[in-house]
Amino acid sequence: MSIDVLQDKIRKMKNPVMFGLDPYLPILPRHIVQEAFAQYGQTPEAAAAAYYRFCTELLDALADIVPAVKIQSACFEALGADGICQMQRITRYAKEKGYYVLVDSMRGDIGNVAEIYAQAMFGSVSIGETSHRLYDIDALTVNSYLGSDGVKPFLPYCKKEGKNIFLLLKTSNKSSREVQDLLSGDRVVYTAMADLALRWGETMIGRHGYSEIGAVVGATFPQTMKLLREKYDRLFFLVPGYGAQGGTARNVQFAFDRFGHGAVVTASRSIICAWQLTGSDGTDYLDCARAAALKMKNDIGKFVSIL
């Protein structure tokens, strides 16, 4: 079970953090951008090459202290084919380094189209008599506003191939209330979504008691998180919104069960852009990222003990 793999990696490192790679040029250290421009000109190819270097150097620097990585698909898509090419390579690099790898693409489509997408991301693409593996990942974020039809194509990969999907329940942004908090009988939209997530994953419960179908629950709403944690003890939480968006270690404690299990907290900018806060030229960005990741681990550790 893939969700067990994630939990075991977290236990081994005593660190429930997933760091996020969402590169774009203004946050990259100057030396990386300049060297890529020198080699490829001011082109999407250069930008994508710079992303690859930035991401793989970070993956090297954090591999012994952070168990999981989240790769933001949109940042790579924004460079077109060059970006996608490097994103594919980065997923494989991250797996080789031992990370649990999630691609954050928040896709949600139905039927045949969702099947094609699920197969390409989680399996292999068949071309004639050959098959081609584009990505090597453990998990995807999925937007399930379309209901079961949008989720079912992913389920065989969760059931048989040890993959996970994380469904958007209650996101970390302020305006998430506009749709997600709508009251419906004795539920709100996000608990209705949680009920669906439970149902879709009910035959896929791992050793630690969590389902292969997880849920995205923002760090910025601690009371909501607490209620969800109590009610949905089978749903593993992916928790965005830490750091830059205002979520704190005190907040995220509510995402965990009494064993310190059941959640992973994501942070992107506060780790990968940590160098920008030091006034340095960025040549020390890996040291800064490492220090920020260790600080986050320690901060959460004040509130959460992982057994």
Next chain:
Amino acid sequence: MSIDVLQDKIRKMKNPVMFGLDPYLPILPRHIVQEAFAQYGQTPEAAAAAYYRFCTELLDALADIVPAVKIQSACFEALGADGICQMQRITRYAKEKGYYVLVDSMRGDIGNVAEIYAQAMFGSVSIGETSHRLYDIDALTVNSYLGSDGVKPFLPYCKKEGKNIFLLLKTSNKSSREVQDLLSGDRVVYTAMADLALRWGETMIGRHGYSEIGAVVGATFPQTMKLLREKYDRLFFLVPGYGAQGGTARNVQFAFDRFGHGAVVTASRSIICAWQLTGSDGTDYLDCARAAALKMKNDIGKFVSIL
């Protein structure tokens, strides 16, 4: 206003149809696949080249009778970088042929990430002192489960650059009821979403009375469509679910206002795979697609008169 451009194209051709390009190898005529394999081997590059040929030949064949095209991003993403490369080329080809071009990617993210994506899809990507235009499109589908934060990054492009977004309200699949039909006070989730869509687009109303922010409303729920059309007379509807999914000409009539305006009906498989119903070897796929597109135009024309 881009929504006026779409309406004017529809009026000129007296055809409210947007045909969908969602290629994958099993639906391509054999000769296209074989020739691509002969040139590039059984590789993602070959598949992507076959998609490009298939799509551009269809764009040529339908340019004088169909005003708009929907490109299914996931099909191209499923080939990785090679697919994205050809999708970029196909959007530009379609624009040159005079189509209103929508990319169906159903994305929904927030803040900085959504901004990066919106800029790449609707504008240009800045790299050093250069800027690079990857796509040439008029519209995107957007999943707004995350609320305003997920939509706002697209609004400047709608307001200033003549772009449209179509938000998912009520999708054509059966299980759409699981989330979208949840009752909330005197509304359901999809009407709450419609209220938001109206608000986001209220300062962007075109000559024909429709907002630059449109809505996806499935052809498979005619009564819902009728109610939505009556209540939301500013929302232009993108109507999937015709043909293969069970939506009929009789159903989709309810998407239009009394001038025959305010909606575009999409169809993919029933047009681009029409050749598969004839028992042919696929060499006549363009003739079959053209015949199917004309039949769809005529069928809808029995119920809808476009003034």
